[in-house]
Amino acid sequence: MSDDIGKLNMPAVVLVRPQMGENIGAAARAMLNFTLDHMRIVAPRDGWPNPAAVAMASGAGRVLDAAQLCADLPDVLADCDYVYATTARGRDLTKPVFSPEAAMGDAAKRIKDGQRVAVLFGPERAGLENDDVARANAIVTVPVNPEFASLNLAQCVLLMGYEWMRASAEVTDQTVEMAGTDWAKGQDIEHLAGHFEDRLDEAGFFFPEHKAQSMKINLRNMWSRMPLTRADVQMLHGMMRQMVRWKERD
């Protein structure tokens, strides 16, 4: 992911494996209604650029023009400090669960502190997979009628945008103090997770076979939920390297 966006003063809207171009265009409109114009797209089903998206976006076409296309989620999150995953249903992953209002209030504070923030939206039909959610720091769930919960992609983006605009208006005149902490970024966590996963795989940790995938997701989820500093990440890398040296010593 090229680091060409400078200071991002709003959450990035990340569409993960979107299906219909029309929905991408409608999401762009929903974003721009509430001043969001930084879109990232991960592996769109119908390729990119997408004429159906452009047709639907009409006045919000510039959001699509500036959208960043990424091959996978780790790529898209590499430069992000904090990531919210929108999900309709509860997950078995231990993560903070925010309402849209609380999430965007939190995002506004983080952005004011100079952090980069992203919100993930899953594919239209099935939503985000657990593997996607495991890479986020927190979950956002819109409280809907449990007997009729049919929010589409653009509506979900619309509600988050609405809360973003409310939150950013409130935070602008508050002073939020800067924490001097050097937090690990998305790509640091990704490398750390990959390092541990590889070594533990060699060591035969992910056993039995049929549980390996969920063990890996739980581990990913743990890393992304932890408030790790760069120093923590270095220490954890060092621990693992030392265990390997220890094994190889005799």
Add this chain to the structure above:
Amino acid sequence: MSDDIGKLNMPAVVLVRPQMGENIGAAARAMLNFTLDHMRIVAPRDGWPNPAAVAMASGAGRVLDAAQLCADLPDVLADCDYVYATTARGRDLTKPVFSPEAAMGDAAKRIKDGQRVAVLFGPERAGLENDDVARANAIVTVPVNPEFASLNLAQCVLLMGYEWMRASAEVTDQTVEMAGTDWAKGQDIEHLAGHFEDRLDEAGFFFPEHKAQSMKINLRNMWSRMPLTRADVQMLHGMMRQMVRWKERD
């Protein structure tokens, strides 16, 4: 207007001179997402019932089935105690102007007091006329991007529904929660820290000697700062045990 609705425990959604049937259907869906199911329709352009509305509503068809058709606005408002008019732009009318949140908070209080409340939405193209707005008690305006304000009818209904559900449920879940989480206790963390420290000591991690103490402190500090669950702690113990087995294997 027949008085057959008894005590109305939610705001009536009043579509004033709606044009496209599809938009009426989409409004019904948006309503039901947030538990609103009392719709009133004033002088729809294409008559009533409207097959295009039914097709679009799909799972929310019962909102349309129960919708009340009225000839004009005075008729529809006859049984209402308090009426909010949604408008995109400011009007030259002296009226209280609410945000969606404030309006629905106000509505929830009135309904609790036994009042009947309605929210007016204008025709797609031009919105409510001043003559309509003049019949309302208050104005509601959604704060949108002044450079791109393209909310459609169903989106406007969606945002009001969202605020209604928050207000009525008194969704005070602004507090972040991690539902059902079994957090590790102090002694669990202590055992974990001790386990890692012992094994890492054997492995020669705390090196050079004069830095060993501060490295141990940093590690302890990291564990105690992390929001670890019991499951996380078990996984971390398991990781370390597996590394030892791996070492001892050959």
